[in-house]
Amino acid sequence: MDLGIAGRRALLFGASRGMGRACAMQLAREGVDVTLVARTEGPLAEAAAAIRAACPEVQVTAVVGDLTRPEGRAAALEACPAPDILLNNADGPLPGDFRDWSRDDWMAAIDAMMLGPIEMMRLTVDGMMARRFGRILNIVSRSVKIPQHELGLSNGARSGLVGFTSGLARQTVQHNVTINNLLPGLFATDAQRRHVASLVSADGPGFDALWQSREAAVPARRFGDPAEFGAYAAFLCSVHAGYITAQNLLIDGGSYPATY
Ligand SMILES: NC(=O)c1ccc[n+]([C@@H]2O[C@H](COP(=O)([O-])OP(=O)(O)OC[C@H]3O[C@@H](n4cnc5c(N)ncnc54)[C@H](OP(=O)(O)O)[C@@H]3O)[C@@H](O)[C@H]2O)c1
Numbered sequence: 001m002d003l004g005i006a007g008r009r010a011l012l013f014g015a016s017r018g019m020g021r022a023c024a025m026q027l028a029r030e031g032v033d034v035t036l037v038a039r040t041e042g043p044l045a046e047a048a049a050a051i052r053a054a055c056p057e058v059q060v061t062a063v064v065g066d067l068t069r070p071e072g073r074a075a076a077l078e079a080c081p082a083p084d085i086l087l088n089n090a091d092g093p094l095p096g097d098f099r100d101w102s103r104d105d106w107m108a109a110i111d112a113m114m115l116g117p118i119e120m121m122r123l124t125v126d127g128m129m130a131r132r133f134g135r136i137l138n139i140v141s142r143s144v145k146i147p148q149h150e151l152g153l154s155n156g157a158r159s160g161l162v163g164f165t166s167g168l169a170r171q172t173v174q175h176n177v178t179i180n181n182l183l184p185g186l187f188a189t190d191a192q193r194r195h196v197a198s199l200v201s202a203d204g205p206g207f208d209a210l211w212q213s214r215e216a217a218v219p220a221r222r223f224g225d226p227a228e229f230g231a232y233a234a235f236l237c238s239v240h241a242g243y244i245t246a247q248n249l250l251i252d253g254g255s256y257p258a259t260y
Pocket residue numbers: 013014015016017018019020037038039040041043065066067068089090091092093112139140141142184185186187188189190191192
């Protein structure tokens with residue numbers, strides 16, 4: 001299927017590793033010029049080089065920047081002032097007990113998982129509507145549908161983003177600007193490895209046992225491959241997806257334990 005987006009411009013946060021990088025690679029394969037943003041230069045340069053090597057016909061730009069910081073968002077927009085596609089993505093929080101979280105912990109979570117993405121929408125959505133094409137994707141988490149008891153910061157902050165986009169998406173779709181949230185289940189990425197490592201305790205199972213038990217609990221009996229996520233995201237950015245908006249789309253190997 002031709003996605004019909006060759007020549008478009010995508011601005012992707014959190015694009016040096018994991019699912020964000022896979023989205024950038026897949027969009028580049030579809031002929032989209034990609035601007036990759038992440039905080040750490042080494043992996044970002046490596047990701048940009050890999051995409052350039054795989055897709056020499058597109059423009060690949062790398063910007064060191066933080067989605068949670070005004071200067072990071074400004075640097076991203078300076079490199080890609082009029083994106084047709086926006087991917088919001090940043091770190092999730094570490095697990096913990098809500099009794100231990102300070103206001104600063106909550107504000108950091110809200111900046112990464114709610115306000116940073118909302119700011120980027122504020123800065124780009126009017127231009128997209130004026131140009132009559134826009135595809136905005138937020139990488140969220142299954143935690144907005146299946147609350148994870150140890151991830152209260154994610155359950156809370158991400159739900160704020162989902163609630164906000166539900167209203168905004170219905171105002172933009174008449175201008176061919178869609179906004180959707182992608183809800184990953186368990187994907188084999190650095191973030192998953194960090195999460196499992198944080199669950200290891202002296203008197204409990206080790207990393208490998210925890211990793212395998214999480215994998216075994218997925219109906220698909222495996223972790224998701226970031227490339228599968230990238231392909232789904234690319235379709236949602238396509239010309240064919242203009243009637244899909246305001247959705248919270250699980251990609252979880254069947255983990256969501258309900259019919260609806
Ligand atoms: N993997 C899973 O199973 C899973 C499941 C549910 C939800 N999620 C969520 O999905 C999102 C992506 O996960 P992933 O597994 O792909 O993560 P990952 O492999 O750790 O990659 C995260 C990417 O985001 C960048 N990043 C992090 N914070 C940033 C910020 N403030 N500004 C700009 N870039 C930032 C990272 O680079 P730098 O660190 O260099 O900035 C990296 O490129 C996360 O929010 C995660 O919590 C993941």
